[in-house]
Amino acid sequence: MKNLLFAGIDVSKDSFDIAVSNQNKKIIMQNKFEMNSNGFKDLSKSIDELQYDEIFFVMESTGVYHLILYLYLIDNNFKAAVVNPLLINNFAKSTSLRKTKADKKDAETIAEFALSNYQNIDFSNKINKSIRSIARERDKLAQSVARLKTEIKNVLQVLFPELNSLTNIFTKTMLSLLLKAPGRFPILKMKPQQIKRFFEKNRGNKI
Numbered sequence: 523m524k525n526l527l528f529a530g531i532d533v534s535k536d537s538f539d540i541a542v543s544n545q546n547k548k549i550i551m552q553n554k555f556e557m558n559s560n561g562f563k564d565l566s567k568s569i570d571e572l573q574y575d576e577i578f579f580v581m582e583s584t585g586v587y588h589l590i591l592y593l594y595l596i597d598n599n600f601k602a603a604v605v606n607p608l609l610i611n612n613f614a615k616s617t618s619l620r621k622t623k624a625d626k627k628d629a630e631t632i633a634e635f636a637l638s639n640y641q642n643i644d645f646s647n648k649i650n651k652s653i654r655s656i657a658r659e660r661d662k663l664a665q666s667v668a669r670l671k672t673e674i675k676n677v678l679q680v681l682f683p684e685l686n687s688l689t690n691i692f693t694k695t696m697l698s699l700l701l702k703a704p705g706r707f708p709i710l711k712m713k714p715q716q717i718k719r720f721f722e723k724n725r726g727n728k729i
Contacts (some may be wrong), residue, residue, distance in 0.1 A: 524575040528640060530632025531581035533557070533588045538581075540565065541629035542572065543637055549630060557587070558664065562594045578645060580636035582607040590661045601645040610635055681705035695721055 527550070532539045535557070542551040553568060555561035569577065579595050579602040581588050588604060595602035613635045636643070671692060678685055682705055685691060691700070699717070703709040709717070 525573060526640075527572060527574040527577040528633050528636035529569075529577055529579045530629045530634070530636055531579060531588075531591070532628040532632060533581055533584045533591065535587055537561070538591060539629040541633045542569075542577070543630075543633040545637070547634065547637065549633070552629070557591065558668070562591065566598065576601065578636050578640045578643075579603070580605060580632055580640075580643065582610055582632065590664075603643045603645050605635075605643065613638070682709070 526545055527542050528544075529540055529542045537554055537557050538561070539554050540552065541549050544550055551568060551572060553565075555565050577600065579600055581592065581602070581604055583604050583606060592602055592604055610632055614631050617634070674691065675686055678691065678700075684706075689696060691697070699709070699721075703712055
C-alpha cells in the first residue's frame with residue numbers, strides 16, 4: 523500500500539499556511555512560509571524531510587495570489603490542484619471542521635478535503651501560457667517592490683533611523699510625509715498641524 527500524503531494550502535498575499543495530513547487524518551507537518559522564492563525553497567526542504575510515495579497539494583483559487591506557488595509546485599513535478607473555494611466551504615460545513623477562521627485551521631480543512639476527494643480532483647497540472655505569463659510577471663513585480671522597500675529602509679536608516687522601528691513606513695500616509703519631508707530635520711521643521719493633516723489622509727493604507 524502506497525504511503526500517501528495530502529497537503530492543504532491556505533494562501534494569502536504575502537504568505538501561505540500549509541498542513542500535511544497522512545491517510546489516517548493525522549497532521550504530520552504544519553508551517554507558514556513566505557510567498558516568494560525563499561519561502562518555496564523552505565517548503566521543499568520541509569517536504570523532503572517527510573516520508574511518502576505520493577503527495578497531493580490542494581489550494582483554493584485566490585485570484586492571482588496562488589499562481590506563483592502553483593507554478594512552482596507543478597514545475598517541480600508535484601501533484602497540485604486549485605479548487606473552487608465554495609467546494610472547501612461546503613465541505614467544511616458538512617464536516618463541521620471550520621470552527622474558527624484561523625489560517626492554520628483553514629489549511630487543515632483543505633488537507634482534509636484533499637484526503638476525502640483526491641480521486642476526483644484534477645491533478646493533471648494543465649495551465650495555459652497566458653496564465654503562466656501573468657504569474658511570472660507578478661513574481662517579477664513582487665521582487666522589484668521588495669528591492670525598492672529594502673532601498674527605502676536603507677536610506678531611512680541614515681536619514682531617520684528611529685522611524686523604521688517606530689512605525690510601518692509603507693503606508694500612503696508615511697510615504698506622503700516622507701515625500702514632503704525626507705528626513706528627521708525636515709520633519710522637525712514642519713508645523714504640528716501639517717503633520718496631523720498627513721495622518722488624517724489615507725490612514726494606515728499599505729502600498
